[in-house]
Amino acid sequence: MSGAHPTLAFIGCGRITRALVQGLVGAGHPAHLLRGVSRSGAGALALSREFGITAVDGSADAVRGADIVVLAVHPHQTPEALAALSGLLGPEQTLLSLVASWRTEAVAAPLPGVPVVRAVPNVGVGVRAGATVFSAGPRTDASRLRAVEQLFAPLGETLTVAEELLETVSAVSGAGPALVAHFARSLAGAGVAQGLDERTAAVLAAHAVRSTGALLAQDAMTVDAVIDSVASPGGMTEAALRVLDADEVPAAARRAVDAAVRLSMGRLARA
Template identity: 25%
Template sequence: MKIGLIGYGRMGKSFVEGILRSNIIDKKSIFIYDINEEKLKIAKEDGLIVKKSLSELENCDIIIIAVKPKDYNQLLDDMKDKINTNPLIVSFAAGIKISYIESKLGENAKIVRVMPNICTSIGEAVSAIIFNKNVKENEKLIINKIFENLGMVILLENEDLIDVITGLSGSGPAYFFLIMKSMVELGKKYGLDENIAIKLVAQTCKGAGALVLQSKEDLDKLIRMVATPGGITEEALKIMISRDIMNIIHSSISTAIEKAKLIHQNISK
């Protein structure tokens, strides 16, 4: 199986690092194309095969598009002209709907929309996936296998939910990094070595997530399990609640979700 990757930015690079780490695909079966020469140089330094034109990807079984939404219009036009085969097209972009890609590449195009996150690089991502009607069952299995090796897979039937998932888990690592940064800085303020603070905070975040996934208890019960009445955790939570932390989180992530929706509206004009 040959995979072509268009765009060797953060998400494209993370994807490649993840699939190589999982050993499901050999380096010799991955081909990188990017209009940015500097990105191609980085791909070469990473030991990958680079291609100078889109037409050189037409023998790939799967083509992953990992470019910014604003670059899709021209890219899809170029792909229509230069790729004469019918590979599986996997799109990572927020806000770019399957119908838009079909309008550019043709009604027979086999399209998969995936919303992963940067944690693909270590096999700890969550990837939401939806297929168009042209993708065959055996091809769905191949895509599922690839992304299951990069973390958790959520299969969707309603494409509109990808905008929600973009705001929650696509952008999600950055939210946690910000919270973790704040906790690390506080630890340093109280005398902790930075490396120790990072380990404490990161492992706490990792452990909390693992507990949520493995526990049969709901989130409110898990909070109560830590925040015993009159205890120090309860005091911290009182401050968070009094400052309306839930509203801050909701309004922030809602903004991200609405922006994802706007991308499609703007690009379709």
């Protein structure tokens, strides 16, 4: 890679690309080393205006001289995007695929000699409090994988798993912020039903989520430890937890993750 900061080309400039650009620029990655291209051009231009990255018109301009090419398109757009990249990349570059439901072998097939890494980041990378999970694909050695992990390290937690687990990772971590936000909205709604105004209830629910995440990020703090630090025997927290268990919230969470994984696996079978 060239210099302390690699040059990145983003193929696709949607929500997760925006989060990555926000996090990288916030962490000190020079904006002029980030390029973006999008189908209509609007997404890349928006990121250029907001963060100062370079918006280009086509894949060839985006990937020329890039150390890492980030493929961040929808699954149904992937064949077209890979066709546009075919013949443009060399073995000195890394293709980082963020595409859901596409295995690295399928991504690598039209790109002979190009190392491929698959990653599942979540939107928390935008505020440098996210998690990104990696899996090494074809032609990717340990040093290449480590370089990509180091790029994402300032954006939050980085982990590596076997590729067959990435659909579950997508459901738990990628979709996780939406699932947690859904619960926060329900928690705030319960407060409003008890008489709080909407803003106060929303702030309290948001900080409950934020503070819990901060506590769980500590190595010595487990989920049970957080619960025990709040729930006194016979107290109101314990009463509330009994209701959640009686209403099968844990089982609902399992069903939600299962539904997400089944959808992704179905797409994977068709890719």
